[in-house]
Amino acid sequence: MKVLSLGCGGFIGSHLTRRLLDKGHSVTGIDIYNDKIEECIGHDKFSFIRHDIRKPGLGLKEMVADADVVIDLIAYANPGLYIKMPLEVFRLNFVENLKIADACLSLGKRLIQFSTCEVYGKTVVSFLKEELKDPEDPRYATFSEDSSDFILGHLGKHRWIYSCAKQLLERVIHAYGIEKNFNYTIIRPFNFIGPKIDYLLDETDGIPRVFSFFMDALINGTPMKLVDGGHHRRCYTYIDDAIECIYRIVMNPDNVCDRQIFNIGTPENEVSIRQLAEMMREIYNDTFSDKRRPLSEIIEVPASDFYGEGYEDSDRRIPDISKARRLLGWEPKWKLREMLETTMRYYITEYLKHYREQHADAHFHDIVHKALEIT
Numbered sequence: 001m002k003v004l005s006l007g008c009g010g011f012i013g014s015h016l017t018r019r020l021l022d023k024g025h026s027v028t029g030i031d032i033y034n035d036k037i038e039e040c041i042g043h044d045k046f047s048f049i050r051h052d053i054r055k056p057g058l059g060l061k062e063m064v065a066d067a068d069v070v071i072d073l074i075a076y077a078n079p080g081l082y083i084k085m086p087l088e089v090f091r092l093n094f095v096e097n098l099k100i101a102d103a104c105l106s107l108g109k110r111l112i113q114f115s116t117c118e119v120y121g122k123t124v125v126s127f128l129k130e131e132l133k134d135p136e137d138p139r140y141a142t143f144s145e146d147s148s149d150f151i152l153g154h155l156g157k158h159r160w161i162y163s164c165a166k167q168l169l170e171r172v173i174h175a176y177g178i179e180k181n182f183n184y185t186i187i188r189p190f191n192f193i194g195p196k197i198d199y200l201l202d203e204t205d206g207i208p209r210v211f212s213f214f215m216d217a218l219i220n221g222t223p224m225k226l227v228d229g230g231h232h233r234r235c236y237t238y239i240d241d242a243i244e245c246i247y248r249i250v251m252n253p254d255n256v257c258d259r260q261i262f263n264i265g266t267p268e269n270e271v272s273i274r275q276l277a278e279m280m281r282e283i284y285n286d287t288f289s290d291k292r293r294p295l296s297e298i299i300e301v302p303a304s305d306f307y308g309e310g311y312e313d314s315d316r317r318i319p320d321i322s323k324a325r326r327l328l329g330w331e332p333k334w335k336l337r338e339m340l341e342t343t344m345r346y347y348i349t350e351y352l353k354h355y356r357e358q359h360a361d362a363h364f365h366d367i368v369h370k371a372l373e374i375t
């Protein structure tokens with residue numbers, strides 16, 4: 001199969017490229033960055049084009065015409081950026097992504113569009129807590145692709161522009177399906193974790209996502225900051241489980257994924273952000289720390305200090321994955337603790353060792369050394 005993958009150099013894209021090549025498919029990949037897919041460059045079935053899709057000269061239509069399936073992963077997917085530059089988030093995540101959908105529509109190609117679980121927004125519990133008999137009932141926070149409503153904050157909470165842009169893109173693609181028989185599959189990821197999730201120590205693309213932020217804090221002995229107490233809950237999924245599901249969607253057995261939306265997540269791995277911080281701290285202390293430096297403290301910070309004004313968060317979200325189970329026979333396998341340990345080890349060994357030169361203090365050498373011994 002010939003796959004065109006836009007955003008192939010990101011967290012999900014890099015793992016997916018590897019899987020597609022390993023399975024013998026041809027991949028044309030487009031991204032601004034190639035650090036995460038360096039190992040694939042040079043593969044005879046991979047052609048990488050470094051290009052910013054906002055700039056002219058890509059030849060998108062020709063590339064779409066040449067592909068059997070198009071996968072669009074491109075987005076700003078970082079809450080810090082939704083606060084800092086909401087217009088640019090809208091422009092990239094909706095306006096530019098729509099051009100990709102339009103090219104697929106005009107050439108009759110199937111599109112796999114990455115959306116987000118953030119389209120579901122908040123739960124009813126976030127504003128009706130007092131009136132509900134059992135606000136802890138997980139049914140209030142369990143979201144299904146084809147029946148759950150979307151609840152977002154007011155305009156002053158402009159972080160929802162990410163969710164809105166993704167939702168609008170989904171709605172247009174869905175309408176193309178109704179009016180123009182467009183063939184698509186929409187994917188809503190629920191918080192994936194794994195190697196290559198974000199760069200540590202680098203805020204070029206905003207504050208890194210929570211795992212990388214905590215990892216960075218642990219390595220540097222700086223505070224692990226819990227935004228608004230860290231009460232919000234998430235269900236984490238290991239990247240290998242996610243890629244297995246995405247790969248099945250790409251293969252589309254008996255066309256079961258045509259005009260379908262899929263949640264990809266692990267309902268059993270629910271944890272509050274505070275519990276996530278505590279678990280990572282414990283793993284770091286038990287497995288990686290040299291014990292010479294005090295462990296990072298966990299502290300609380302208001303969202304307005306951490307992100308700026310306009311922030312609000314989904315209080316809780318649990319994926320209903322019965323559709324992926326039924327249509328694709330997919331079942332996530334990784335438990336939270338093991339995915340954290342594996343990913344933390346990756347960061348300390350494979351990733352941070354490249355930074356040995358720049359961060360050559362004794363503490364850093366010790367943790368890398370310890371992790372390498374354990375691997």
Ligand SMILES: NC(=O)c1ccc[n+]([C@@H]2O[C@H](COP(=O)([O-])OP(=O)(O)OC[C@H]3O[C@@H](n4cnc5c(N)ncnc54)[C@H](O)[C@@H]3O)[C@@H](O)[C@H]2O)c1
Pocket residue numbers: 006007008009010011012013030031032033051052053054072073074075076077092114115116117118188189190191192193197
């Ligand atoms: N990782 C998750 O848990 C998660 C959760 C919800 C939604 N998603 C969605 O899945 C998709 C992939 O997520 P990810 O975690 O791999 O994100 P990522 O940021 O790691 O990957 C996105 C890639 O798009 C590239 N890109 C951005 N702007 C570009 C441009 N103008 N031209 C060319 N390339 C550009 C980036 O360089 C990056 O490599 C995104 O659409 C995201 O919204 C991911």
